[in-house]
Amino acid sequence: MTATTEINKIINEDNLVYKKTNLLLDNEMHYCPGCTHGVIHKVIAEVIDEMDIQNETIGVSPVGCSVLAYNYIDIDWQEAAHGRAPALATATSRLMPEKYVFTYQGDGDLASIGCAEIIHACNRGENIVVFFVNNAIYGMTGGQMAPTTLEGQVTATTPYGRNTALNGHTMKITEMIALLPGTRYVTRQSAETPAAVRKLKKAVRKAFENTTEKKGLSFIEIVGTCSSGWKLTPTQSNEWMKENMFPFYQLGTLKDE
Template sequence: MTATTELKNIISEENVVYKKTSVLLDNEMHYCPGCTHGVIHKAIAEVIDEMGIQEKTVGVSPVGCSVLAYNYLDIDWQQAAHGRAPALATATSRLMPDKYVFTYQGDGDLASIGCAEIMHACNRGESIVVFFVNNAIYGMTGGQMAPTTLEGQVTATSPYGRDCHTTGFPMKMSEMVAMLPGTRFVTRESAETPGAVRKLKKAIRKGFENTREDKGISFIEIVGTCSSGWKMSPVQSNVWMKENMFPYYPLGTLKDE
C-alpha cells in the first residue's frame, strides 16, 4: 500500500471532507501552531457557505488573539472595543434584522472585561450568535490568568498555580448564561478531532438558523487549546485539555428551546 493510498483510507475512515469555500480567504493565518482558532474559523466558514448566507452575514471581531479574524472570512465585519462585541452586535442585528450577526470572542474578552456586556445581551435575548472560545488563558498578551483559568493552573500571573481563595473560581460562562431567560441555545463544544468538528458545525448551523426565528440568543462555547500560553506542544495541549478542561467544562448542550 502506498503512502497516498494509506492517507486516503485514513481520511475515508474518519469521514473527513476537505472543502474549498469562497468564505475562507486564502490568507496565511497568524495563529500559533496547534491553535484552535484556525479550525473554528474554517468550521464557521463552511457552515456559512453551506447555508448560502455569505452576503447576509456580519461578524464582530474582538480584542485578543482573534482580533484579525476579518482577514480570514470573506464576510462583512465590524471591530469592537475590548469586551463590547455583544453591544455592537445588538445594534447591528436591530438595525438590520435580515442579517445573520455573530460575535467571536475569547475568554478574556467575553468573561472578563466584557462580562457585563454578554450577560445583559443574553438576558435581553438578542437575535445573535455568540462564539466563545475558552482556552483558559490570555493568549495574546503573554499568557496571564483569565477568568476561566483552572484551579492550580500555572500562568504568567499565577506562577504557583491559580489560588481560588484569593482570585476566585474559574467561571463557567455557559452554565451562567443558560440560566437567563433570553438564551435559547447554549452548548459547549470542542474542535480537536474530526468528530468534534462535525458536532461543532451542527451547533453553528443551529445557531445561525435560530437568528431567523427571533427567539433568543445562541451561545456556543468552544473549549480550545493555547500551546504557547500553556508552554506545551500541540499534541500535549490536546491531551492536557481532555484531562483537565473537559472535566471542569463538560461538553454538550445545556439549553435548547
C-alpha cells in the same frame, strides 16, 4: 457581494452569473501551531457557505486573538472595543434585523472585560449568535490568568498555580448564561477530533438557523487550546485539554428551547 470577494464572471448566452469563491481567504495564518481558532474559522465559514448567507452575515470581533478572524473569513466585519462585541452586535442586529450577526470572542474578552455586556445581551435575548472560545488564558497579551483559568493552573500571573483563596473561583460563565431567559440555545463543544468538529458544525448550523427563526440569542462555547500560553506542544496541549479542561468544562448542550 462583499468587497473582498473575487468574482468569476461566467457569461452565458442570455445572462451573467456571478460565482463566489470559498469564504476562507488565502491569507497566511497568524495563529500559533496547534491553535484551535483556525479549525473554528473553517467550520463557521463552511456553514455560512452552505446556507448561502455570505452577503447577509456580519461578524463582530473584539480585541485579542479573536480579532484576527476578519483576515480569514470573507464576510462583512466590525471591530469592537475590548469586551464590547455583544453591545455592537446588538446595535447591528437591531438596525439590520434581516442580517445574521455573530460575535467571535475569547474567554478573557467575554468572561472578564466584557462580562457585563454578554450577560445583558443574553438576558435581553438579542437575535445574535455568540462564539466563545475558551482556552482558559489570555492568549494574545502574554498568557495571564483569565476568569476561566482552572484552579492550580500555571499562568504568567499565577506562576505557582491559580489559588482560589487569592484569585477567586474559576468561572463557568456558560452555565450562568444558560439560566438567563433570553438565551434559546446554549452549548459547549470542542474541535480536537474529526468527530468533535462534526458536532461543532451541527451546533453552528443550528445557531444560525435560530437567527433565521428570530428565536433569540444562541451561545456556543468552544473549549480550545493555547499551546504558546500553556508552554506545551500542540499534541501535549490537546492531551492537557482533555485531561484537565473537559472534566471541568463538560461538553454538551446546556439549553435548547
